[in-house]
Amino acid sequence: MSLKDSVDAVAAGLGDIRSELEDFYKDLHAHPELGHQEHRTATRVTDRLRTCGYQVHDGIGGTGVVGVLANGAGPTVLLRADMDALPVREATGLAYAGTTSATDASGRQVPVAHACGHDMHVTCLLGAARLLAAARAPWQGTLLALFQPAEEPGDGADRMLADGLIDRVPRPDVAFAQHVLPHPAGQVGTRAGSFLSAADNIKITVHGRGAHGSAPQAAIDPVVMASMIVVRLQTIVSRELAATRPVVLTVGSVQAGTSGNVIPESAELLVNVRTYDEDTRQAVLAAVRRIVRAECDASGATREPDIEEGTRFPPTVNDRALTREVAAAFAAAFGDRAGTSELQSASEDFSRIPDAFGIPYTYWALGCIDPDTYQAAQQRGTVAQDIPVNHSPRFAPVLQPTLDTGVQALVAAALTRLAQPDHRRP
Helix, strand or coil: CCHHHHHHHHHCCHHHHHHHHHHHHHHHHHCCCCCCCCHHHHHHHHHHHHHCCCEEEEEECCCEEEEEEEECCCCEEEEEEECCCECCCCCCCCCCCCCCEEECCCCCEEECECCCCHHHHHHHHHHHHHHHHHCCCCCCEEEEEEEECCCCCCCHHHHHHHCCHHHHCCCCCEEEEEEEEEEECCCEEECCEEEECEEEEEEEEEECECEECCCHHHCECHHHHHHHHHHHHHHHHHHHCCCCCCCEEEEEEEECCCCCCEECCEEEEEEEEEECCHHHHHHHHHHHHHHHHHHHHHHCCCCCCEEEEEEEECCEEECHHHHHHHHHHHHHHHHHHEEECCCECCCCCCCHHHHHHCCCEEEEEEEEECHHHHHHHHHHCCHHHHCCCCCCCCCCCCHHHHHHHHHHHHHHHHHHHHCCHHHCCC
């Protein structure tokens, strides 16, 4: 039996569970939960894994879940999906749109929506887990279905690892994950080597001297100081780095003062830096620190700026050999719907898990936009304006063929190892 035959044999049961998976997805979408609050989602996942015969480890890192299915001697494969939603008010107009709110980590009441597609990831992984449990003859080994909390805040993988993930489940040989992106649904895209960027979040506070707005000579204005820093930071990418070194630097927030006629004492900037290798990362972070301190010194700041490094996402660098195997499996399964994905400036914490195990991984893109809608926008030249991207209030994957494709992609990737000839039953 060829790899494609094995994939076809396992995926043959998809028609029997498609309607149930679609209902499950709609329910998840209508009940989004913020990171570390995914209690309902985790419970529903746990129940379904147990029904399929998985040994379930739940509550890992708070709400993390891992289902373990042993099917004889052979490799161990980890498939991962993230579960959390975002503090966004949904504006998709879907009949099953999320309308809930929750208290975030800072104590604020915020709207919540699955505006990144993690509900699709969960449903696809459950579908693949069910198919592989139901059709065991074509494969041999152990499957780990890992459902991770809190990808958005960037600490979900770390919390699972800190809670003993490595000691609680069999050691996998490879790890796989996917993410919906605003590409035509039905398509999958692999990329060997660098795929997603690292991301560093930095909080900068500059200190001046407050005064009345009518007497700027009595002040050291932190608003002007912050403004000069914002402008000067843009020169790091444009003037300090070669054009062949991709970097994104964004000042996403500037906060200062409460009134138009009061010069405040301080100003706060939130900066996000995205890079693809450690040398570039260190060069950019050093330049940020240098520019901030120099501008404060030039302005006569009352004291040194506070530069606090916050959440950091690691780069996602796909193993080249493993990615080639998966790309070949996708080509056999999907034909011309399988291709190569472009380098992405988004970030993920998935790689922390395979890195902790010391195993290779690959992570691919799953298209989720209605193909006709995408093609029409492409013909108009308005893809950037008309196609909602992840984290937009208007973002939601089209249900099909996204769901079927995501389930089949996970099955195909898993079977690149589990259906190898030397691990099949005679």
